[in-house]
Amino acid sequence: MAExxxxxxxxxxxxxxxxxxxxxxSLPSLIAGVTLGVSYGYAGTLIKKNQDYGTELALGNSVVLLGSAIPRIIKTRARAPMPLALGATGLLASLYYQKKVREFRYGV
Known part of the structure; x- marks a missing residue:
């Protein structure tokens, strides 16, 4: 279900x-959206097949998503809904997948 x-x-x-x-x-939006989407798809496939590094890849993607949103949140002074939504999504996904990485690695 983690996938x-x-x-x-x-x-x-x-x-x-x-x-x-x-x-x-915005070409960066297009490239980032498609690239992260493909990478998340690959991570989900790894997780579903119970293969190595799926949750770690998903965590990395989540951190990138959060990191890419932060400068835009600052630039818009947190008034634009899209950077806020991307930031919140990246933060929640990062928290979720760091928990999953810890569970899979350490049984915590």
């Missing part, structure tokens, strides 16, 4: 990246 958030983000991030590109012609 569910990865597959959800794998579907949503490319849609968001494409939407961001169509709205603002």
């Amino acid at each position: 569910h958030p990865s597959f959800t983000l794998a579907a949503l991030l490319p849609i968001g990246g494409i939407t961001g590109f169509l709205k603002t012609r």
Whole structure:
């Protein structure tokens, strides 16, 4: 069941990246959305097949998502909804997957 958030983000991030590109012609949004979406999809597949490093990859993706949102949250002074949503999603996914990494590694 730990793969569910990865597959959800794998579907949503490319849609968001494409939407961001169509709205603002932001090539970084397109590249980041599609790349992170593919990476989350791969992480979800690894997790589902119980293979190594799936949760670690999902955690890394989550940290990247959070890290990419922080400068935009600061730039917009936390008034724009999209950077806030991306930041919150990245934070929640990071917390979830760090918990999963600890459970799988240490049985905690």
